[in-house]
Amino acid sequence: MKNISIWLDELEKKSFKRLDKDINVDVLVVGGGITGISTAYHLSTGDLKVCLVEKNKLMEGVTSRTTGKLTYLQENIYSKLVNFHGKEKSKLYLESQKEAIKLVKGIIDSNKIDCNLDKVSSYVFDYDDIESVEEEIKLLNEFGVSLKLSNVFPNGEDINNAYFVEDTYVFHPIKYLSKLVDICSDRGINFYEDTKVISVDEDDGYYICKTDNNIIKAKYVVIAVHYPYFLFPFLMPFKSYLEKSYIEAFKVTKNYRFSAINITKPIISTRYYENNDDIYQLVLTNSHNYCFKNDEEKNFEELFNYNDQEAEYSWSNKDIMTNDLLPYIGRLNDSNVLIGTGYNTWGMTNGSLAGKIISDIILDRKNRYIDLFNPHRKLNLGSFLNFPVALFSSAYSFLKTKVSKNKEWYSERVRFEKRNGRDVGIYIDDDKQEHIVYNLCPHMKCSLIFNEIEKTWDCPCHGSRFDIDGKSIEGPSNYDITYSEE
Numbered sequence: 001m002k003n004i005s006i007w008l009d010e011l012e013k014k015s016f017k018r019l020d021k022d023i024n025v026d027v028l029v030v031g032g033g034i035t036g037i038s039t040a041y042h043l044s045t046g047d048l049k050v051c052l053v054e055k056n057k058l059m060e061g062v063t064s065r066t067t068g069k070l071t072y073l074q075e076n077i078y079s080k081l082v083n084f085h086g087k088e089k090s091k092l093y094l095e096s097q098k099e100a101i102k103l104v105k106g107i108i109d110s111n112k113i114d115c116n117l118d119k120v121s122s123y124v125f126d127y128d129d130i131e132s133v134e135e136e137i138k139l140l141n142e143f144g145v146s147l148k149l150s151n152v153f154p155n156g157e158d159i160n161n162a163y164f165v166e167d168t169y170v171f172h173p174i175k176y177l178s179k180l181v182d183i184c185s186d187r188g189i190n191f192y193e194d195t196k197v198i199s200v201d202e203d204d205g206y207y208i209c210k211t212d213n214n215i216i217k218a219k220y221v222v223i224a225v226h227y228p229y230f231l232f233p234f235l236m237p238f239k240s241y242l243e244k245s246y247i248e249a250f251k252v253t254k255n256y257r258f259s260a261i262n263i264t265k266p267i268i269s270t271r272y273y274e275n276n277d278d279i280y281q282l283v284l285t286n287s288h289n290y291c292f293k294n295d296e297e298k299n300f301e302e303l304f305n306y307n308d309q310e311a312e313y314s315w316s317n318k319d320i321m322t323n324d325l326l327p328y329i330g331r332l333n334d335s336n337v338l339i340g341t342g343y344n345t346w347g348m349t350n351g352s353l354a355g356k357i358i359s360d361i362i363l364d365r366k367n368r369y370i371d372l373f374n375p376h377r378k379l380n381l382g383s384f385l386n387f388p389v390a391l392f393s394s395a396y397s398f399l400k401t402k403v404s405k406n407k408e409w410y411s412e413r414v415r416f417e418k419r420n421g422r423d424v425g426i427y428i429d430d431d432k433q434e435h436i437v438y439n440l441c442p443h444m445k446c447s448l449i450f451n452e453i454e455k456t457w458d459c460p461c462h463g464s465r466f467d468i469d470g471k472s473i474e475g476p477s478n479y480d481i482t483y484s485e486e
């Protein structure tokens with residue numbers, strides 16, 4: 001079994017060189033996931049000079065580990081949105097998701113992109129919470145969605161009270177984005193990999209953006225980094241928490257061409273994927289608040305217990321859940337810095353939409369969703385109800401790692417010590433080589449835990465990850481934790 005997402009394993013991606021000189025652009029897009037690449041695509045037809053920089057490799061962040069569904073049936077989100085934002089906004093969110101699907105489909109059709117796009121039915125079901133299922137059905141009917149009801153999935157599995165729609169899709173997200181990168185490159189957009197933006201400072205109407213070695217001067221900066229690496233001014237840790245899930249892909253003999261998701265935790269989600277040689281069923285399960293279940297071996301074990309079949313691939317992924325369930329897309333205060341984040345595990349639609357909204361703002365075009373996703377929207381019931389969850393989750397992890405560093409689940413290959421007066425974590429590899437890192441996350445000073453399955457140092461508070469030698473691979477931390485003897 002491969003411990004990598006099926007999308008990454010299948011595709012040979014082009015690579016791009018690191019930025020090696022200072023440059024001036026109109027728009028700097030930071031981050032090469034679905035948000036950044038969609039933004040670049042929508043800007044590529046205009047006259048603006050645009051470049052996109054990615055700190056690692058393009059399309060290898062959260063986007064590479066999605067299940068790749070393009071659907072507007074997203075658990076029972078519409079009933080929840082009514083509670084937090086009222087009916088009108090809930091309906092507008094529904095329209096935004098439908099429009100996002102149309103947008104992606106339109107891009108795929110007009111550019112003839114081969115990305116295994118398949119029109120499949122989307123099911124929502126739940127074994128226990130029938131009341132919530134019924135509430136969501138009633139609301140969606142009121143919103144004019146033509147729902148169908150069923151007690152059985154197309155593969156013959158019995159379910160209670162499921163509903164489904166037939167105008168939704170699944171696709172290969174990385175094939176889709178790779179083609180967008182090609183199109184953008186042909187239209188003159190430059191992509192740089194292994195180029196990390198460290199700081200963005202305003203200076204006389206421009207932004208001076210420092211990378212590891214160079215400076216990019218830009219009129220607009222799009223922060224499409226998944227979890228914004230800066231704490232101020234946006235205070236993301238107080239507005240969101242992280243949810244982690246585990247996915248496996250196993251071979252099956254028939255493509256039943258549907259996707260499904262339930263509504264109570266732990267989330268169970270599935271879809272099929274067919275390439276030239278094989279058919280796979282993807283199953284996602286064991287979703288949980290990232291701060292509370294850190295034993296990765298156990299977490300993967302729970303995934304494998306879900307069914308008897310031997311998986312070909314397994315991987316994990318995490319996404320940002322916002323307190324009020326809507327993404328944050330748009331301008332930060334009155335500046336020309338824009339963000340797209342907080343997709344609540346629906347970033348194939350919301351990340352695609354973010355690209356359109358952000359480019360419309362930059363190009364001074366109207367977009368009916370600007371207010372809905374405004375990062376500085378007013379606080380509402382959701383913001384208050386979920387604020388304690390956001391705060392408690394990271395505070396709990398913070399304290400837990402301070403109190404008990406040597407977790408019972410580590411093998412003898414992981415040690416924690418003090419060196420030169422500072423806390424370090426040590427991993428001993430197959431050749432008995434020690435890999436030492438500072439055991440403190442540069443973001444908000446949480447202690448780190450070692451993930452023995454994926455061989456990374458992970459921050460249990462806000463999800464930063466570092467390789468065995470301390471190189472930052474996932475934010476919010478933007479800094480490495482490489483140990484030095486001095």
Ligand SMILES: Cc1cc2nc3c(=O)[nH]c(=O)nc-3n(C[C@H](O)[C@H](O)[C@H](O)COP(=O)(O)OP(=O)(O)OC[C@H]3O[C@@H](n4cnc5c(N)ncnc54)[C@H](O)[C@@H]3O)c2cc1C
Nearest residue numbers: 031033034035055061062063066067068069197346347348
């Ligand atoms: C288990 C799971 C399943 C999911 N399945 C679905 C699904 O079926 N359908 C759906 O709609 N959504 C799904 N999602 C959600 C979706 O995958 C994400 O919301 C989306 O991929 C996030 O994209 P992004 O562009 O914001 O982030 P990313 O893909 O992480 O891109 C951000 C990029 O920015 C780079 N970066 C970070 N800091 C810097 C810096 N300082 N300088 C330069 N570059 C930087 C990173 O390296 C990264 O490549 C799922 C999420 C999870 C957790």
